[in-house]
Amino acid sequence: MNSTAEKKLDPDQINVILATDCGSTTTKAILIEKKNGEYRQTFRGEAPTTVEEPAADVTVGVVNAVTEVGELAGRKLIDENGEIIRPAQGDTGCDIYISTSSAGGGLQMMVAGVVREMSAASAKRAALGAGAIVMDTICSNDKRLPHEQIQRIRELRPDMILLAGGTDGGTQKHVVELAELIAPAKPQPRFGGTYKMPIIYAGNQEAKELVEEAFDEDVKLTTVANVRPVLEQENLAPARDAIHDLFLEHVMAHAPGYNKLISWADAPIMPTPGAVGNILQTIAERQGINALGVDIGGATTDVFSVFDGTFNRTVSANLGMSYSISNVCASATLPMILRWVHLEMDPRELQNRIKNKMIRPTTIPQTKEGLVFEQAVAREALRLAYIQHKEFATTLKGVQQQRTVGDTFSQNTSGQSIVDNMKLNLLVGSGGVLSHAPNMNQTAAMMVDAFEPEGMTVLAKDSIFMMPHLGVLAQVHSRAALQVFERDCLIYLGTCIAPRGFYRSGRTCFQYQISGNSLNETGEMVCGEMKLFPLGYDESATVIVEPRRGYDFGAGSGKRMEFEARGGTVGLILDARGRPLMVPADEQNHLAELTSWVEEMKLYPDTHLMAQR
Structure with a gap:
């Protein structure tokens, strides 16, 4: 059947969907199948991208990745001529094929x-x-x-x-x-x-x-x-x-x-970042929420946001975890990175770690010290990329939004950013350092420390980086894209609840009352504290917070708020460290608080982590 006819296929008749993302180094293929009336991502395969010599044909890598998916699924997807089989019949072929690409740069x-x-x-x-x-x-x-x-x-x-x-x-x-x-x-x-x-x-x-x-x-x-x-x-x-x-x-x-x-392809091929932005926009629109997504790579960090229906994307080309790691260290400065390191580390050894990562960008940390340092760098890369995004995402975005000529020429545009952490409902992280952290608590901690969410924010990560596939699928079959996004793409980490307000040492920040199926807790949070409560993946809890004057959960200074928090693999995080997040200037007090955060969040549970500096 020809491609034009496929594009006119009734969405209700689409049962088997094949999607690929041709990346600069790896081509990733996923299979989505209709199971009991719902669309689910079932199998995944990958192969090296072949846009360069000696193959110099991107479809070679696509066929290799799709062949792996077919072998795993027990479904023949490629015919004898090296073509994708369509439509699906029994255990052969697929109904539609779609793709995104960032190959060749x-x-x-x-x-x-x-x-x-x-x-x-x-x-x-x-x-x-x-x-x-x-x-x-x-x-x-x-x-x-x-x-x-x-x-x-x-x-x-x-x-x-x-x-x-x-x-x-x-x-x-x-x-x-x-x-x-x-x-x-x-x-x-x-x-x-x-x-x-x-x-x-x-x-x-x-x-x-x-x-x-x-x-x-x-x-x-x-x-x-x-x-x-x-x-x-x-x-x-x-x-x-x-x-x-x-x-x-x-x-x-x-x-x-x-x-x-x-x-x-049965739909226009989209640039990979454009497809990621598309699925984020679709989710925000369908759920009526404000969402923020980040993809941190080796050379760049992409930040996507949808606030009040307005989409923005920025590329921080000098902030990454391998090729650009020295730029992160230079831009953030070593002291800012070390404020997230609770272990004794030799500054010269740290400099060697940075150089080695640039020389061998595909290496991953082999020791606890290496992991702690890499995740500290990641926090600063994310924080700096987010600052750049907020400066770019200013109030003049859609035709319905305006600002004065005087504002346009203002040197300080940060106050006009449409990105508002208090309005943020969903924060999604992807990229190796976030998606493949050994412990999901580490992923949640990096995201909270870097983005400093306020009020109540749901935290999630992209399970196997299938957001590009779903972004292009949303153009063809939005219901299938949304179902897979919700059920298979996102891994919900939990919920973070934090007030806006300055850190004041020793002062009570807020009182809380948590009630749910497995939780019944009351207490108070002192400035500088973090608390993690177990809240399972399919669980929710009602959280009532009563802040002291000077602290705001979204209703105003000192005003009581009630939230419905969803659980996840990490749980419910209460954060009283203040916004903007400040750490004590005194090194001894800082290390004591940092260590308490690490232990409360159970970031490195294998050993006792009391600082020895």
Whole structure:
């Protein structure tokens, strides 16, 4: 059956779904099957990605990963010609096949805008939201001379360029000048000798004809609606849609083997980060919640958020756990990392650990000291990435949100961030250091320490990094994607309840009353304390908190709140360390409190962990 017919298949008739994610090093395949009327993820396989030589064909890795899934499932998925079998019949084939990709470095873009703080910022948000890595931003006020900008455009070789500038009906001069700067640079794409560089124009619509005149036939120019039609509004969706279309039609069509992969797929192939953002948006919309997701890798850390229906994504390209670990240490500074280390460690040995991780990025800690240090670095990488995200996710995001011109040019935009920890309902972590921590309590502790959730926040982790698969599936069959996300993708760690308010040594922070099937606890929390209560995966508990004046759980300073907390593999965490999280300046007091947190959270239960410094 051909692909077009498959796309028209009734969702109720889809029983077997095959999905792959072609990563930069590994291609991951999962099988989703309808069992007793519900969709469940049943089998998983992986194989090395083969976009590079000697294979130079991405479908080779796909076939290898899918073959492994088929062997595990006892289902023949690949025929004698190396093609995916469809539709499903008995124990053969699948009903639909979908895929995401970040192979070959993913989608790499350059953006250009007239004013860095305005049109260029809007263009960058559109590119990031579409799942791109933004290599550079060219703008009229970026302090580089024209010849330096031209040289930069020639050096980068992006997959495509997004050009924006000017409000509709406003000045045309500056955005036309930008077009006339890009045109003579003759930007060359990464793939394909005869491939025309795609340029998307999303600026002042009245300058459309002048911009078209600036470019010759060496580029593929696409015009969409202005990302900044008026000063107080953003309209990012048309630019994002154009980026996705061009990614599929032009970028991937010239990458090794992708034409065949595109012909196999029953839905447009999406950039992996774009698909992750898509499933997070879908979940937030369906459940009516605010959600935050993070994917921490070896070189970069991606942060995704949905607050009040507005989606944002940032890429911290210099914050990672292997290739970028030295950047984390330099940006955070060693003292900030060591505030999470409760063991005696030689500073010189720590420096060697950092260098060894850069030289051998795939190694994992072999000792308790190595694990404690790596998780301390992870906390700071996540914290710094989150700061960058909050600074980027400012109030001007959707057409319904506004800010004044004075706010736009303000140097301090942190107060205008739409990211509000008190409103955060769900925090999802993924990436090796979070997903594969030896103890899930460690995962929960890293997330709480780095993101400092306030009020009540549910903590979860992506079990086997299937969010990209589900993100593209949500475009085809949202019910199946949501069911698998809830039942198989997320591992719920539990709930964190914490007030906003400053740390005051020795002072009572709040009183609590917990009642549930297996819990009946009352007590008080002193500033600096953490408490962990067992609350099983399918359990819930009612938590009543009465804060002292100066502490706020969401109702206001000193106001009583009642929460319905869900359990998980870790349980219920009460956190009275204050927000923003501060640690005692005195080293002895700090070590005593840090050790108490480690022991209360049962982070390293194998040995007694009293600090000996």
